[in-house]
Amino acid sequence: MSDIKQIICIKWGTKFGPEYVNRLHGMISRNITPPFRLFCFTDDGAGLHPDVAVRPLPEFHYDAPQRTRGKWPKSRLWGDLGDVTGVVLFLDLDVIITGNLDDFFTYGDPEDTILGRNPNTPFEKLGQTSVYRMKVGNLRPLQDIFRADPQAAADTYKYEQRFVTRNAPGGVKFWPKGWLAHFRMHCVPNFPLNYVKEARIPPNAKIVIFPGNLNPPDAIAGRWSEDDEHRSPAEHLRAAFSAGRRESLGKHLRHYVLPTTWVKDLWKE
Numbered sequence: 001m002s003d004i005k006q007i008i009c010i011k012w013g014t015k016f017g018p019e020y021v022n023r024l025h026g027m028i029s030r031n032i033t034p035p036f037r038l039f040c041f042t043d044d045g046a047g048l049h050p051d052v053a054v055r056p057l058p059e060f061h062y063d064a065p066q067r068t069r070g071k072w073p074k075s076r077l078w079g080d081l082g083d084v085t086g087v088v089l090f091l092d093l094d095v096i097i098t099g100n101l102d103d104f105f106t107y108g109d110p111e112d113t114i115l116g117r118n119p120n121t122p123f124e125k126l127g128q129t130s131v132y133r134m135k136v137g138n139l140r141p142l143q144d145i146f147r148a149d150p151q152a153a154a155d156t157y158k159y160e161q162r163f164v165t166r167n168a169p170g171g172v173k174f175w176p177k178g179w180l181a182h183f184r185m186h187c188v189p190n191f192p193l194n195y196v197k198e199a200r201i202p203p204n205a206k207i208v209i210f211p212g213n214l215n216p217p218d219a220i221a222g223r224w225s226e227d228d229e230h231r232s233p234a235e236h237l238r239a240a241f242s243a244g245r246r247e248s249l250g251k252h253l254r255h256y257v258l259p260t261t262w263v264k265d266l267w268k269e
Contacts, residue, residue, distance in 0.1 A: 004036060004037055005032060005033075005034075005035070005036040005089070005105050006037055006084065006086065006088045006089065007038045007090075007091055008038075008077065008081070008091075009021060009024060009039070009040050009092070010041045010057070011040055011041070011044070011093060012042065012043050012057060016093045017047070018048050019047075019269075020093040020094065021040050021042075021048050021049070021093060022047075022048065022269050023267050024091060024093055024095070024097075025051060025052050027096070027267070027268075028091075030097075031100050031206075032100065032101045033100075033102050038052050038053065039054075040052050040053070041056070041057050041077065041081070042054065042056075042057060043056075049269070055083075055084065057076055058076045058079060058080060058081060060076045060078075060143060061147075062075070062146060062147045063150050064150065065153070065154030065155075066151065067155065068155070068159075069158070070157075070158060070159035070160040070163075072146075072154065072160050077090065078139035078140060078142050078143050079139075079140045079143050080137065084136060085136050085137075086110075087105070087110050087133065087134070087135050088133070088134060088136055089104050089132075089133045090129070090131070090133070091130070091131055092129075092130040092209065092210075094215045095131065095210065096183075096207070096208040096210075096216060096263055096267055097206070098181075098206060098208055098266065099204070099206035100206065101207075104133060104206070107175070107176070108133075111138070113135075113138060113139065113164075113170070113173070114134075114173045114174065115128055115129060115132045115164070115172050115174060116130060116175050116179075116180040117175070117180075118161065119186070120185075125174075126161065126162055127162075127174065128161055128209070128211070129161040129164060130210075130211065139169070141167075141169055142164065142168065145167060146163070178202065178203070179204070180205070180206070180207050180208075180209055181202045181205035181207070181208045181209070182208075182209055183208050183209065183219060184210075184212065184214055186202050187201065187208060187260075191256075194254070194258070195236070195237070195258075197258070198261060198262075199258070199260045199263075213226070213227075216267045218257075219257060219260040220260060220263050220264045222258050224255045233256070233258075236252075236256050237253075239252070240253055
């Protein structure tokens with residue numbers, strides 16, 4: 001397997017359907033030098049593309065934290081992954097691949113754990129786990145720490161990405177600046193240009209990530225989350241001064257995105 005570029009993803013529950021995995025596979029295949037293989041660790045492999053290698057969710061028994069927003073089920077991937085060994089690149093299901101992925105496999109040392117930088121906390125040097133690379137098994141000690149008291153870990157670190165950043169054996173490294181773009185922070189124009197210009201792909205970005213509640217279908221539709229409806233710029237501006245506004249005026253004005261053509265064009269099998 002050492003000559004094969006290995007990508008892994010995880011799908012549990014019902015939030016993401018099989019189309020997310022299949023579109024991820026399609027984007028990878030168009031942006032990588034083969035051979036490669038996408039492994040999907042899931043509790044439901046129905047509807048997945050035949051070229052996706054389906055694996056059961058790794059067993060990891062712990063009491064799920066109740067007071068946290070972090071994606072703690074990702075902790076299943078920190079230990080043994082069965083027949084998947086060596087270096088793997090993890091991708092969230094809701095990313096958009098915009099450039100060649102080969103460099104993600106050659107950057108740094110194979111023993112490194114490499115994360116994206118979280119742009120929300122530039123002074124904290126916090127990692128972001130939408131796109132990260134690891135050697136399978138290197139993060140196993142994190143499972144032991146987390147299993148001992150999951151709620152304490154969640155209360156202390158809040159998000160699993162902070163837990164990984166602070167506790168990964170040997171520390172973590174970060175992808176070069178610009179390889180990853182945060183859709184809301186790096187692609188959507190600042191107010192008031194977000195009402196007249198589509199979101200853009202920043203130069204040199206290889207992957208666009210979608211943390212939070214705005215996912216690719218929302219970007220395509222032109223809405224800030226799946227709970228919103230698309231409004232024209234004029235309708236959204238009028239709603240800013242209505243009694244039914246759900247957030248501060250400043251946030252309301254910033255939280256607008258036009259339908260994004262390139263997401264529709266790229267997010268396909």
